[in-house]
Amino acid sequence: MKKILEVKNIFKSYPAKPTPFKALNDISLNGYEGEVLGILGPNGSGKTTIIKSIASLLEYDKGQVLINGIDNLKDRKKILPYLGAVLDGNRNIYWRLTTLENIHYFSGLRGLDKNKTKKKVDEILKALMLEEIKDKEVRLLSRGMKQKVAIACSLIHNPALLLLDEPTLGLDIEISRGMEKWIKKYAKEEKKCIIVTSHDMDFIEEVCDRVIIIQKGKIIFEGNVKDIKDKYYNQKRVRITLNNRISESALNSLKEICDLKFETVDNKSTFSFKMKNIKSFHSLMGSINSHDLDLYNIHTMEDDFEDIFMDIIKH
Amino acid sequence: MYWVAFKSEMVRTFIKAKRYFFDTLSRILITYLVFIAIFYGLQYMTGPSLDGKKLDELLIGYIMWTFAVSAYFENSFDISEESTIGTLEQLYLAPIGFHIIIFFRMISGYLFSIFYNVSVLYLTMLTTGHWIELPIFHFLLIITLAIPSIYGIGYIFGGLALVYKKIENSLNVVQFALILLVALPAWPIQPSSFLPFAAGAHSINRMVVEKIDFPLWWYFFIAANSLVYFLIGMSIFKIFETRAKKFNLLGQY
Secondary structure (H helix, E strand, C coil), X not given: CCEEEEEEEEEEEECCCCCCEEEEEEEEEEEECCCEEEEECCCCCCHHHHHHHHCCCCCCCEEEEEECCEECCCCHHHHHHHEEEECCHHHCCCCCCEHHHHHHHHHHHCCCCCCCCHXXXXXXXXXXXXXXXXXXXXXXXXXXXXHHHHHHHHHCCCCCEEEEECCCCCCCHHHHHHHHHHHHHHHHHCCCEEEEECXXXXXXXXXXXXXXXXXXXXXXXXXXXXXXXXXXXXXXXXEEEECCCCCHHHHHHHHHHCCXXXXXXXXXXXXXXXXXXXXXXXXXXXXXXXXXXXXXXXXXXXXXXXXXXXXXXXX | CHHHHHHHHHHHHHHHHHHCHHHXXXXXXXXXXXXHHHHHHHHHHHCCCCCHHHXXXXXXXXXXXXXXXXXXXHHHHHHHHHHHHCCXXXXXXXXXXXXXXXXXXXXXXXXXXXXXXXXXXXXHHHHHCCCCCXXXXXXXXXXXXXXXXXXXXXXXXXXXXXXXXXXXXXXXXXXXXHHHHHHCCCCCCCHHHHCCCHHHHHHHHHHHHHCCXXXXXXXXXXXXXXXXXXXXXXXXXHXXXXXXXXXXXXXXX
């Protein structure tokens, strides 16, 4: 696969007291054609800073970003034809203009004449299912539709690299799932590299070929979704429900054995924990017996992607 | 590429004027009412001995001021607004460069200003029956040569808007400074001729009121003055732009 994006050891910090705030700390990553790369991380971890650094909307302090082999800060003008980005979702377009007027305006700024892009515009409208609202003022559209119009505007020049910052933020499930399908299809069929940031774990799991997890400006995990699952799915989550309310002393002794989440609903206490090995499970059961707790139900389940993500950033 | 981008900007300006119809109408109406107020206000103050020259001077002064204000204010206000509505970063992704987009916006704004102001001026003359002899070719030539100096100021305030976002208060102060620039005597050449826009504004005034024919070098002087302020403004804008990119301020509002 052809490498479209190469981020090499970029650093970015902002002045702060007592020490500068490190927004990006030695970030390196690659993006290939036909691939969807997901960037995950908690709020303030540096996801958007990476995206903006790639889009050359932000000057990083050290390192290099190459798009199709071209340095994005030294030859900014040359990389822009290869780049499309939606950074602020539905706010990236003019709400008083119609869908088509927005597309024509942004394509015009890229030197693409309205008459020469007609076919491409029709294709994009069809692919994103925007045909019916092409003559509607954007302000009258739903958030999801606005988001799609913003994506349409960023695609008109057929960029090799598409950056989508939180593309499903605030969208309902139906539109979000539609977006998933489109992103996957577009990357594969058009051989584009798409980089997405998101908080929506289902979305990331469904769409991304590879995932990078960052925290405090540093990459803490890189691999495909399967790699993450293989590495972290060996831990089952066990949920035990009691017929009655657990006493404070019994709870404390269980907490000494493992890290557990606890809640009481309708006088039934439930606690769940990660079973690291069978020994810890036996110890816990032993403690339940010794406190004469009345067992109602034991349920084992696999972690979902969100739990795994939370685990990685916690540890 | 540049021509297509310019056309797109013209179309956007036109659509905006159409969609924000009330704002467009208010702008035309206010300009018209001010013209009328100047005419009847002066007549009321001076009585039947109304000095035609004084009136022409005031009307031309006002029209020059509106040109200057729209040239710099729209630019700075636009940047501030683009930050707020979230389109600024998208404009920065256009290969022609944001400063060129801003330049095209200023030109399209200028062309629309000519349309508004000249039509309102003629409408006022029609309503009041007081006709100003306006040598339209020379009027447009001088104003076209002089207006880039105001674009220079527009770039400076545009740069400030990129970094500081809300700058409406300082924009208002500059509006008053522009009254001074329009009112200052600048012909024949004197220290005030070197200020931005002053030479152009005063030349138009003298041309209309006193029917002065200016030598060719004076036109070159106005153009050179304009170019210097334009380049200074753009350079300062670039400094602010670098700062905005360094501190991640483009997308903030």
